Amino acid sequence: MEKIAEKRRIVLVPFPAQGHITPMMQLGQALSFKGFSITVAQGAYNQVSSSQHFPTFQFVTIPESVPVSQKESLGLVEFLMKLNKNSEARFKDCVAELLLQNGNDIACIIYDELMYFSEAAAKEFKIPSVILSTASATNHACGCVLSKLNAEKFLIDIEDPEVQDKVVENLDPLRYKNLPISGMGPLDRFLEICREVFNKRTDSAVIINTASCLESSSLSWLKQELNIPVFPLGPLHITASANSSLLEEDRSCIEWLNKQVPRSVIYISFGSKAQMEAKEVMEMAWGLCDSNQPFLWVISESLPEEVSKIVLEKGYIVKWAPQKEVLGHPAVGGFWSHCGWNSTLESIVEGVPMICRPFKGEQKLNAIYVESVWRIGFQLQGEVERAGVERAVKRLIVDGEVAGMRERALVLKEKLKASVRIGGSSYKALDELAKYLKTE
């Protein structure tokens, strides 16, 4: 058996949330297929369980730097600020220990862009660093634009109504009002974190979980703007499928799907974070029932007993589904999603058209792309109310209009699958990344 110490080691630093952990672990698996040894340095909570799905990976814990109890109360931006400030020294100690253990053999530290404390250790030990951006290339480009706002020569007030309707230079169709700032807390603090993420970095390259057929103009923009290699090697979940789910998947829904008519089911899931108000949940429940389409609904909130009885006559409810398998099931005809980037990619890979109901931040960008750029779905805007839900579900699953959306989704599916096959753009980007990491 080959000795692990003979390989070159990559240290991965994921951000501790499902939508970030998943692509980072997939990247780790893809690089281990290329002959690298993988160490995952994770915080004290939301840890990926090591042994079951990643038996060859080494896992180390960065000691807790923000108590879990403070995580929710701080809000994302303050949490990130504190996490990054407090983790710098702890991570340096961690890397020092790893260098000792692994005979100085660390080829690179690949960190989630939100874990920018990693830079300090990389600099101190003269280890190259590379960023993984787990959302879209367009979101990364927007982050770059936001990090420059209000700086010298770029005094733009994005809250000014006249500015809001202007197209962001070279990022058509995006307008300033589309920049992903909603739901991110006070604007000045959010801009500060964008500056931290972008202006302090000294990484030598960026990996993005996207494919050039999806976002070619944003990728060209980024390559020019960042002036370092950009590797669009996604969708990673096709290349590497190891399961890094933090919650247990309820597989009973696959049995239920097996009994449904092909392309009849609407699958509804809002990812790992989004919470709905009780009133909205009720309107959704009634609208779904009125649509007369079977539905599979991932929902953590509990429904009142009288509603739950009616809902269960037409639909199936789970707390956490094996999403990729669900989207690939022949019974599924549409996906009502919050448009998290992973969910969006997973839906396109299966050629499933979407109803978009983004909650915040970059989910809104993804929804714009689904509706207006790829034209494989539409947004459900305004208040959620029963009749609107019924209409949207029928429009997606039943009406003829869906034919166009589904056709385009199927075309995109083939393009994405081709991009990860030998010779495809993402396949080549992964190859180039592996070469780059070996020669850095």
Ligand code: UDX
């Ligand atoms: C968030 C952001 O919204 C996303 O855009 C960003 O890139 C990462 O952080 P999240 O809200 O969790 O992520 O959504 P998403 O990116 O869609 O990721 C959710 C993941 O959970 C997907 O991989 C999906 O397959 C999985 N999932 C969701 C399940 O496995 N089962 C479920 O029932 C629901």
